[in-house]
Amino acid sequence: MFKIRSLVTALALAGSISVAFAWETLPTVAPAPEDNPTTAEKVELGKMLYHDPRLSSTGTVACASCHNTMLGGEDNRPNSMGVNGQTGGRSAPTVWNAAFNTVQFWDGRAATLEAQAAGPVTNPIEMGMKSWDDVVARLKTIEGYQVAFEQAFGKDAITQDNATKAIAAYERTLITPNSAFDKYVGGEKSALTAQQVKGMELVEELGCVSCHSGPALNGAGMFQRFPIHSNAFFAAKYHFKDDKGLAEVSKNPADEHLWKVPTLRNIALTAPYFHNGAAKTLEEAVTVMAKMQLDKDLSKEQVADIVAFLNSLTGEFPKQAMPTLPATPGKTFN
C-alpha cells in the first residue's frame, strides 16, 4: 500500500508543516515482551479467551463486550456495562493499537497488556469472577481449552499467567495501519484533504502534540494532568475532577488527576470522549481539550479543521476469522 519513509522525508514531503514535529506512521507489527513472544497458537487462544463470555461470573460479559473488535474497539458508551447490568465511572478505552500504549487503563496502573488483561475479569462490576483461581478452574473443565493451552504453552498450562499472556498476544495483533494520515506521512500527499492538512498543522501549532506524540499519538506512555486549567462552566458540565485518576490507585496527592495520554488513532469511532465519557462528540472534545489543557479558545473553523484531521486517523481494520469457542458440555451459568 505505501512505504514508511524516514521522518525527514515525510516532513519534507509534508512541506507545509512549519515546525519540525516528527509525525510517525503506525507500525504494522507490535513489539512483544521477552517473556511472551507472539506465536500463532497464543494469538488463536487469546482470541478465543478474549471473546468468551464464560470468563465472567454470569457467562454474559467477554473482554469483547466492552472492547468490541467488530467496532472501534470499545462500546460507544460513557461507561461500560458489566455483569448484572452494573456500570462504573470510566469509559472503555479502545483495544485497537493498545499494543502501542506503554501503560494500560485510563490511570495507567498496569504496565503491560498482560497485567491489564487480568484486571477486568475479577472486577466485581465488570466481569465479576471471584478469583482467577475460579477462572482457571472453569477453563480446566473445558476440553477445547485444554487442547488450545497445550498447543500454545505446553502440557498442563491452564494458568492465569498463560491466559493473560494469550490475551495480550492476541491484542498485539489488533493494529489498524494505513489510515489516510499514515499514507500522507508516508508520502502520499493526496491522502489528506486541504482541510485535514490545516487541522494537522493546527494540532501541531497549538501544542496538542506535546502529549499526543509517537506513532499512536498517545505520548508513548506519557502521563498528563487533566484538566490543567480551571473553567467553572466546564467543571459544572463535565465533572472531570470527580475522578482522581492515578491518585485513586497510588493514594499519592501528587498523582491527582493524572491520566495516561490516550491514543488519537481511530478516535472518530470511539465517542463519547474522556475518562468519564462526558463529551459526546469530537467537536466538543476538541473544544474542551483546547480550553482545559492549553487555555485556548478555538474558533468554529479551527475546531472543524482539527476534527477533519482526527477523522484521517481511522485506520484499516484487519479481517478476522470468528473464533469457535470450545463447548462446555453440560455446563450452565446463572
Next chain:
Amino acid sequence: MFKIRSLVTALALAGSISVAFAWETLPTVAPAPEDNPTTAEKVELGKMLYHDPRLSSTGTVACASCHNTMLGGEDNRPNSMGVNGQTGGRSAPTVWNAAFNTVQFWDGRAATLEAQAAGPVTNPIEMGMKSWDDVVARLKTIEGYQVAFEQAFGKDAITQDNATKAIAAYERTLITPNSAFDKYVGGEKSALTAQQVKGMELVEELGCVSCHSGPALNGAGMFQRFPIHSNAFFAAKYHFKDDKGLAEVSKNPADEHLWKVPTLRNIALTAPYFHNGAAKTLEEAVTVMAKMQLDKDLSKEQVADIVAFLNSLTGEFPKQAMPTLPATPGKTFN
C-alpha cells in the same frame, strides 16, 4: 464428506434398527421463503445486524449476545440477560439450524425467522428498544448501513421489514451438518460407537421420535404438551408448569403448556435444558423427559446410552468471518 442416501438405504445399512423410523440427515441448505430469497448481500448485512449491540437500547446486547454463534448458538444460561442485567423466564433456544424450525420461539408464536427476529429487539427485558421506528432511525444515522441495505435491497431500504429479512437470511446459513449421526445415517457405519447406536435404538423404541422427528429432530413445527404426566417430585423441583407456553400468547386454555418441539441437534452444547432451563445436564433432561412425557423410568445405563447418542448430534460449525460493523462517528449510548 458423505452422500445423503435414500432412507431405505440408510435403514438397511443401520441394520440393527428394528423399527422403520425414518432418520434423516441434515440438509446443508435451508429453504428460503418466496418473498425473501437468500442472497450474499442479505446474508452479509444480516450477519452485521445480528452481531450489532446497537440494536439494543443500551448498546450492549446483540442477537448474538444470547444466541452466540461462537458457541452452541445460545448462552448456556437458564435464562438470558438482556439490557441492564434483566432476566426473563425462558432459556434462549439455539440459533443453529433454527432455519429448520417451522415455528419459532419456545411457544411457537412466530411462524418465520423473519417474524422471530423482530421480537427481542423491542422486548423491554431483552434488547429494550422502544420501537422499530427507533431502530430504523438509529440505523439510518449509520452510513455503513445505508450502503449495506442498498446493496441488499436497493435504494432507501432501511426498514424493519428489510432488517428482519436480512437477519433471517443470515440465520438460514447457520447450519451444522456432518455430525457423527449424519455420517452414520448417510451410510458410514463406523461413525457411531456401539453405545451410541444402542442409544439411537432406544430413542426410537421408547418413542422419543414421535416428537423429535425430521432432519432437525424437532418434529418440523410440531407442538407438544409438556409435561404430559404428573410427578410431584419433579413438579416441586423443576416448576415446569409456572409457564403456560403457547397459552400465554393465545389465551386459549387448550394451548396450556403447549410448546414447540425443540431440535435435538447440538443438544450436548446447549445446557441447561427445557423452556425454563431447569435441568442442568443431559442426563437429567433425558431422565425427566422419559418420565414426564413417556411415563417411563429409565435405568442409568439407558440414560447413558441415550446421552451418548445425543452427543453424536453435534455437527460441524461453519467457519465465519467476523463482521466489521459500520462505525457510528460521534454516536454514544447510555
